[in-house]
Amino acid sequence: MSSDKEKEELIAYLDGELPDESASLVEKSLVDDAAVRSDVEQLTKTFDLLDLLPPAKASDGFAEKTLTAIRTQQSVPHTKVTEKPSPVEKKQPNVYRYAIAWGIRVGAFLGLMFAATAGFNGAFKQSSKPIDELLTEFPVIQRLDEYQEIGDVEFLKTLSESGLFDERDKAPQD
Amino acid sequence: MSSATHQIDQIAWLRDPDVQRMLRVRDDDEAAFGELVEAYQNRLIGIFTHVLHDSSAAEDLAQEAFLRVYRARHRYQPTAKFATWLFRIANNLATNRLRSLSRRKEVSMKGADSGRQSLPNPEQLAAEKSALMPTRQLDNQEMREVVRQSLDTLNDRQRIALLLNKFEHMSYADIAASMDLSVQAVKSLLTRARENLRIQLEPYLTGSPERGSN
Numbered sequence: 001m002s003s004d005k006e007k008e009e010l011i012a013y014l015d016g017e018l019p020d021e022s023a024s025l026v027e028k029s030l031v032d033d034a035a036v037r038s039d040v041e042q043l044t045k046t047f048d049l050l051d052l053l054p055p056a057k058a059s060d061g062f063a064e065k066t067l068t069a070i071r072t073q074q075s076v077p078h079t080k081v082t083e084k085p086s087p088v089e090k091k092q093p094n095v096y097r098y099a100i101a102w103g104i105r106v107g108a109f110l111g112l113m114f115a116a117t118a119g120f121n122g123a124f125k126q127s128s129k130p131i132d133e134l135l136t137e138f139p140v141i142q143r144l145d146e147y148q149e150i151g152d153v154e155f156l157k158t159l160s161e162s163g164l165f166d167e168r169d170k171a172p173q174d
Numbered sequence: 175m176s177s178a179t180h181q182i183d184q185i186a187w188l189r190d191p192d193v194q195r196m197l198r199v200r201d202d203d204e205a206a207f208g209e210l211v212e213a214y215q216n217r218l219i220g221i222f223t224h225v226l227h228d229s230s231a232a233e234d235l236a237q238e239a240f241l242r243v244y245r246a247r248h249r250y251q252p253t254a255k256f257a258t259w260l261f262r263i264a265n266n267l268a269t270n271r272l273r274s275l276s277r278r279k280e281v282s283m284k285g286a287d288s289g290r291q292s293l294p295n296p297e298q299l300a301a302e303k304s305a306l307m308p309t310r311q312l313d314n315q316e317m318r319e320v321v322r323q324s325l326d327t328l329n330d331r332q333r334i335a336l337l338l339n340k341f342e343h344m345s346y347a348d349i350a351a352s353m354d355l356s357v358q359a360v361k362s363l364l365t366r367a368r369e370n371l372r373i374q375l376e377p378y379l380t381g382s383p384e385r386g387s388n
Contacts, residue, residue: 008365015339017346017361043368046375050325050340052318056220059233063211066237067204070244 010036014043192256200247207247210256211240218264221337224325225268226275235271239264254351257342261352265334272330312378324374332367339364 012018013026029036134141187193192213198206218239222232242263250259312320325333331353338344338352350360 004362004365007369008361011365011368012346012361015346015364042372042376042379045379046372047340047368049317049321049375049378050336050371052314052321053224053325054318056216056223056229056232058215058219058236062215062219062233062237063208066211066215066240067208069237069241070204070207073241073245 010039011043014040014047187252187254190252190255193252196243196247196250196256196259197252199244200250202247207240207244210243214240214257214260217342218260220341221261221264221334222268224337225330225334226271227326231271235264235267239267242267255348258344258348258351261338261342261344262354265353268334269330317378320378321375324371327374328367328370332363332370335360335363336367336371 009018009022009026013023018026030040192210195206195210199210215236218236219229219232222235223229226232226235239260243260325336328336335349335353338349344352346357346360346364349355349364350357353360355363
């Protein structure tokens with residue numbers, strides 16, 4: 001074989017890809033030229049050697065694994081792939097979808113209101129606790145300076161038992 | 175192409191039983207898809223194995239090809255043989271995988287031996303052949319290995335085109351459609367592939383052992 005074009009024509013002839021006219025030209029060169037015949041023989045034999053390559057075989061369960069993979073990827077039940085839903089069944093998902101969407105909205109609103117109320121009550125209770133304590137202890141606070149001057153709780157109790165404070169409390173009423 | 179011609183072509187492809195199956199798959203018939211997987215699994219895995227040299231990766235890629243077919247089922251139009259469409263998907267997957275492997279190799283190794291790099295280049299192969307050939311005929315196992323190594327000396331596109339030509343018996347037009355090439359480009363690609371294969375294997379042909387000892 002000399003040129004690339006001639007090689008292409010020869011191989012295309014072997015593959016049955018040449019139109020009749022070009023095939024006739026190749027056949028003529030095969031008759032006339034021993035070198036072309038030798039080329040054809042070698043190309044055919046080397047191509048046939050590819051038959052020695054071992055045939056590939058899928059592992060057991062390959063088809064089933066592939067079908068499982070498509071079911072997984074589809075993320076729908078297997079029955080939905082093969083069975084067509086009726087027109088009525090087709091409409092139902094929309095109604096459900098609206099009901100679920102509104103349910104979620106109402107639930108979210110109620111949840112938000114509950115959380116706001118609970119938060120307000122908690123905050124109010126926490127903030128009112130010191131005030132309650134102040135109100136309860138108000139009489140003590142009023143007399144704190146006096147109590148501090150006395151300095152001793154036992155002495156204060158003795159004075160209280162002697163009725164000193166009762167007289168003092170009654171004084172304004174007189 | 176006129177619409178009348180297009181319709182005639184579509185009717186012609188409808189005779190392909192696998193196109194019929196694929197049309198059932200388009201209508202969500204999972205059993206038809208199972209039939210296609212059974213029919214093509216070994217053929218796809220065979221091509222991927224020869225391209226990737228890794229049977230496990232070949233199975234993964236074959237499964238991905240089938241998944242792509244299934245995902246695209248609703249858009250399927252019978253404009254060619256089913257095999258042509260399937261092997262076009264397979265070619266895209268194989269090309270992307272080879273590109274990604276090549277990139278990874280460049281980044282991680284820069285010349286270290288791994289995977290396909292462990293295969294001999296043509297000069298190495300010639301040296302091995304010279305060592306093997308002088309006095310005896312190779313047995314089938316040895317010859318199979320020589321053929322495998324010879325196939326690996328082809329570039330990726332030559333190898334894919336040759337495998338489709340040899341094992342899928344695809345016409346040049348179908349190979350062109352599968353590989354997104356022109357028919358003329360396929361013709362040239364196959365010529366180079368066959369010629370390279372001949373150069374590699376000629377010394378092993380019965381009746382010409384003396385050539386290999388040179």
